[in-house]
Amino acid sequence: xxxxxxxxxxxxxxxxxxxxxxxxxxxxxxxxxxxxxxxxxxxxxxxxxxxxxxxxxxxxxxxxxxxxxxxxxxxxxxxxxxxxxxxxxxxxxxxxxxxxxxxxxxxxxxxxxxxxxxxxxxxxxxxxxxxxxxxxxxxxxxxxxxxxxxxxxxxxxxxxxxxxxxxxxxxxxxxxxxxxxxxxxxxxxxxxxxxxxxxxxxxxxxxxxxxxxxxxxxxxxxxxxxxxxxxxxxxxxxxxxxxxxxxxxxxxxxxxxxxx
Ligand code: DGL
Numbered sequence: 001x002x003x004x005x006x007x008x009x010x011x012x013x014x015x016x017x018x019x020x021x022x023x024x025x026x027x028x029x030x031x032x033x034x035x036x037x038x039x040x041x042x043x044x045x046x047x048x049x050x051x052x053x054x055x056x057x058x059x060x061x062x063x064x065x066x067x068x069x070x071x072x073x074x075x076x077x078x079x080x081x082x083x084x085x086x087x088x089x090x091x092x093x094x095x096x097x098x099x100x101x102x103x104x105x106x107x108x109x110x111x112x113x114x115x116x117x118x119x120x121x122x123x124x125x126x127x128x129x130x131x132x133x134x135x136x137x138x139x140x141x142x143x144x145x146x147x148x149x150x151x152x153x154x155x156x157x158x159x160x161x162x163x164x165x166x167x168x169x170x171x172x173x174x175x176x177x178x179x180x181x182x183x184x185x186x187x188x189x190x191x192x193x194x195x196x197x198x199x200x201x202x203x204x205x206x207x208x209x210x211x212x213x214x215x216x217x218x219x220x221x222x223x224x225x226x227x228x229x230x231x232x233x234x235x236x237x238x239x240x241x242x243x244x245x246x247x248x249x250x251x252x253x254x255x256x257x258x259x260x
Contacts, residue, residue, distance in 0.1 A: 002210065003062025004029045005053045008036035008147050009238070010181030011068025012229075012245050014091070017207035018066070019227065019249065024220035026227075028060055029068075033233030034260055037143050039112025039179070043075040046114060050076040051083070056258045058084060063215050066206065067091065068180050071114040074121065087213040093121070093178025094200040096128035101198050102174045106133045108167030111178030113138040135170055139163045139182070146181040149241045152188050160185065160192045174198045184245055227251035232258060 004015055008031050015029055030053050032038075038046050050072045054065055065080070065088045067073045073090030081088050093115060098107040107129070115121055116136040125134050141159040150156055167175065175197060177183050183201045190199065228251065231238045235255045242253060 001026045001028050001061050002064050002066060002214075003054075003057030003060070004066040004068050005050065005057065005072070006031055006069040006180055007038035007072065008033040008143070008181070008233070009241055009245060010143065010146060010179060010184070011066075012242075013180050013183040013201070014066065014068035014203045014206055015227070016246055016249070017203040018210050021207045021211050022214070022220065024225045025214070025218070026225060028057060028062060029227070029229045030057060030256060030258065031229065031231045031233070031238070033147065033231050033237070035232065036147055037112065037140060038069065038071045039114045039138065039140055039143060041114060043114070043118065046072055047076040047079055051080065053258065054080055054084065058086070062086070063218075064089070064210065064213065066210055068206070070179055071112045074115050074118045087215075089206060089209050089213060091180070091202050091206045092124060094176045094202040094205075095124045095134065097202075098174040098176045098200050099129040099132045101200070102132060104171045104173040105131070106135065106171040107174040107176065108164070108172035109134055109136045109176040109178050110139050110142070110163060110182055111136065111176070112140070112143070115178060133170075135167050135172060137163050137167065139179070142185055143179065143181045146184045146245075149244050151184055151244065156185060156188050157192060160189050164189065164193060168193060168197070172197070174200060176200045229253050230256035230258070232256045232260060
């Protein structure tokens, strides 16, 4: 079983990619909507909460853990790897592919405050984006919109324009969707930026990595292929959101047994 976690429903954008590559894997997702957003929390708070969730998912039988949250990866993947003997796949804003793709030499990174403030993010830029101008912007409004199931319309367009217009004016030709909530706004973002601007979502690359590190003994018979989504928030909200975010996918949706 693959355990997947995020501060809320954002990581479902990664679950969708894992499911597409390995339709018979059993996926157990925990969305910590009661504590969303992580993006404005301190590194210590994020690390403590993510460790509780990891403990919980391992206790439920996960043999691989996916931190489907850039903010949580940046602040907790090191400590988690030091504690747990299972493969842990994390993710970080796609600065490297962005630096490879830019022609103008300017890239925009949309990510949470927690992600871009960390030392790890600066290392990422120093290592992979030498000579490239990297403009960052936290977009807490994007997270709120996705958690509320608002994926299009005037409010969404306004939030996108506010975040993206200054980047485009500065010459950015690549935009990194550096938070797992943002891919759910990809269609709306696409409609607000010129055609030639490249949007980078690292979800598919994370899913490929997950498939690579799956334990060789994994059983992918169809009867194991359940998707179980737990939320620490209200199940009624998740029930309303899930079909909007992942139309056509079936999953068991429950209130999490993890204490707040
Ligand atoms: N989805 C998360 C990320 O990838 C965090 C969103 C939030 O809780 O602020 O960073």
